[in-house]
Amino acid sequence: MDINNVDLLDLQTSHMKQDPSTIAMCKALNPVFKKLAREAKLAFIYGRIDQLDDDTLDELAWQFYVDFYSVDFPISVKRNLIKNAKKIHKLKGTPAAVEILLTSIFGNAVLKEWFEYDGDPFMFKVRIEVENNINLLLDKFEESINVVKNTRSHLEKIELYSVSRNTTYIASSLLSGEKVTTFPWSPKDLDSKGTLHIAIGNNGGIENTTIYPKKEVIK
Structure with a gap:
């Protein structure tokens, strides 16, 4: 609670907050209590x-x-x-x-x-x-x-x-940069290792030979 800004109406019950006499009394006494709060500080020496x-x-x-x-x-x-x-x-x-x-x-x-x-x-x-x-x-x-x-x-x-005491202010700044050059990447001397599978097929068939003068087919 801030005694310097106390509102007496806030200290009342919900029922009393609705009472016109209580509302008027609190409004009248608020300035008095605030003055007392200010003067109370004088006792704290x-x-x-x-x-x-x-x-x-x-x-x-x-x-x-x-x-x-x-x-x-x-x-x-x-x-x-x-x-x-x-x-x-x-x-x-x-x-x-x-x-x-x-x-x-x-x-x-x-x-x-x-x-x-x-x-x-x-x-x-x-x-x-x-x-x-x-x-x-x-x-x-x-x-x-x-x-x-x-x-x-x-x-x-x-x-x-x-001795002389004062406040000294010191300011500093930093300027930095970076230069990056990128070339097309062309790797060299690369060795590639792996397993290569090659399929080979063989197709057999029948060959017919005809000898002329034709007499018969030789198989």
């Missing part, structure tokens, strides 16, 4: 974060205690931070929390601790692929890290890679 406007996202950020948040962030960044807020709170103080936060704001991020690249103890570096809004968000970089990292670790180096 968390499952449609990607459809919410800036003002609603700002309220959700306050509700979820998003640690690093600004009303000036692009709407895509706001949505990412709100979606990952619970996970970041759960992992706060770990490299994973830093990676999730930076990925939510800037793009793909990878954190390496000092023992992974032979650095000084308690230091770490971050490699990040910035997809967009680099000028707007770059001044927030170190501040965002300090919100979720542990207190004993210190940022040593930032490796920034600017």
Whole structure:
């Protein structure tokens, strides 16, 4: 059933569908139910974060205690931070929390601790692929890290890679042909094998010889 286009008359029994009062009541209430169906979507908030406007996202950020948040962030960044807020709170103080936060704001991020690249103890570096809004968000970089990292670790180096993503269309064509020449077929050097039956007949008869002067017939 599509609640956005429900017809109350369709829900009645065959007998009630013939009742004039029921028909009139259904026609009167149909617009009311359709309006309720549209407004019911507004109660479904968390499952449609990607459809919410800036003002609603700002309220959700306050509700979820998003640690690093600004009303000036692009709407895509706001949505990412709100979606990952619970996970970041759960992992706060770990490299994973830093990676999730930076990925939510800037793009793909990878954190390496000092023992992974032979650095000084308690230091770490971050490699990040910035997809967009680099000028707007770059001044927030170190501040965002300090919100979720542990207190004993210190940022040593930032490796920034600017990434541009777009759709590339590639077209190709293929032209092929075939030339076929057909000659009259004249087979040569053919051997034919088989059995040939030849019938031979012999016809015998009587020969009469007459010697003149005729005296008698010699047989």
